[in-house]
Amino acid sequence: MISFTVTAVVFGVVFLAELPDKTALAGLVLGTRYRASYVFAGVAAAFALHVALAVAAGSVLTLLPQQIVQAVTGVLFLGGAAVLLLKKDDGEEEIRNPQDQSFWKVAGAGFMLILVAEFGDLTQIMTANLAARYDDPLSVGLGAVLALWAVAGLGIVGGKALMKRVPLKLITKIAALLMLGLGLWSLWEAVAG
Helix, strand or coil, rough: CCCHHHHHHHHHHHHHHHCCHHHHHHHHHHHHHHHHHHHHHHHHHHHHHHHEEEEEHHHHHCCCCCHHHHHHHHHHHHHHHHHHCCCCCCCCHHHHHHHHCCCCHHHHHHHHHHHHHHCHHHHHHHHHHHHHCCCCHHHHHHHHHHHHHHHHHHHHHHHHHHHHHHHHHHHHHHHHHHHHHHHHHHHHHHHCC
8 A cells, every 4th residue: 555645755855855966967968969758768767776776675775885886977977078078069960850869779878877877876875764764665666756757857858948048069068067077076975985
């Protein structure tokens, strides 16, 4: 039986914790470049897997080696920034012809980015702790996955809306700089931690 109260509490906590996180940025970047439904499919699948792991593992996830997770995340963000900054064309043709984008390529990119970047993240650990606290894995899992999907959807839709007002080239450069900053920050935390 699903508890609406537990689901609502978990949704609120996870939504607020994830909103300012790198996931919204990742969704925004991917949403400006690829078909939104493809991006969301990959991101949603990765979040569902994260929540399942968090709920199944309970509080054990807090014991993961955080430095390794931060180092891998940092390298991924630096790689993403390099790809965005070094890309020759401005990507507008990709946006105009979304039917040419492979579902599996786009969804796979979204899935892999979220799978690695969010592993051991605050919201995953928080979900594990909430699952242990409430002893209601179904309600906790539902609240957490709906919150994460909502944040990802906002990021993806926000990327599409932003693209209508701001040139894609400028969005790409800003996103690359933000990803560079997040990458450096993650590597610094890995080394300093």
